[in-house]
Amino acid sequence: MDFNKVFENNENWIAEKIRTNPDYFKDMNKGQSPSLLYIGCSDSRVSAEELMGLEPGEAFVHRNIANMVISIDLNVMSVVNYAINHLKVNHIVICGHYQCGGVKAAMQAQDLGILNPWLRNIRDVYRLHRDELNQIKDEQLRYDRLVELNVQEQCINIIKTAAFQEAFIERGIQIHGWVFEIKSGKLIDLKIDFVKHLKDIQEIYKLM
Ligand code: CO
Secondary structure (H helix, E strand, O other): OOHHHHHHHHHHHHHHHHHHOOOHHHHHOOOOOOOEEEEEEOOOOOOOHHHHOOOOOOEEEEEEOOOOOOOOOHHHHHHHHHHHHOOOOOEEEEEEEOOOHHHHHHOOOOOOOOHHHHHHHHHHHHHHOHHHHHOOOOHHHHHHHHHHHHHHHHHHHHHOOHHHHHHHHHHOOEEEEEEEEOOOOEEEEOOOOHHHHHHHHHHHHOOO
């Protein structure tokens, strides 16, 4: 990669933004009020703003390996709490993607060192949905389905938080589960019925 080119690109980008709105950066400097929190995979092929056609300032973004929401990961939980309680977002998106290396790794019998505890959360998703997944004989289709179920489980992990449960009662915050299909560029809405999941889990996870 030519890093001189990166800074040249940056200069071109500034010029383009100012050409369409002379106050673009002055306005942005005033603060942020994104309307959604996007949690996606770190995969270099899956951008956040670009695939949604959003501008800087429109999405609060967190990315990690396999778009996980792990209750003891201080990083993701800080992002979730800050977005809900301070930025007051009304929408949370969990966006997974097919061909996810993290999900693939969790399907292999392999010691991956420091990645083991992280990937174990994906193995737990497999265990929760073992009956459905083991019925899928085609390995690629089983892998695709695990990507989808992982998105669903991470949505459920969000609704287990006090911050989400409070914001749902207060202002009807919503959560969306999506999958990005790399081979076509399509964003697929899994249409997760989070209210149903919320009701299902509240017997155990109700925090207020
Ligand atoms: Co991935």
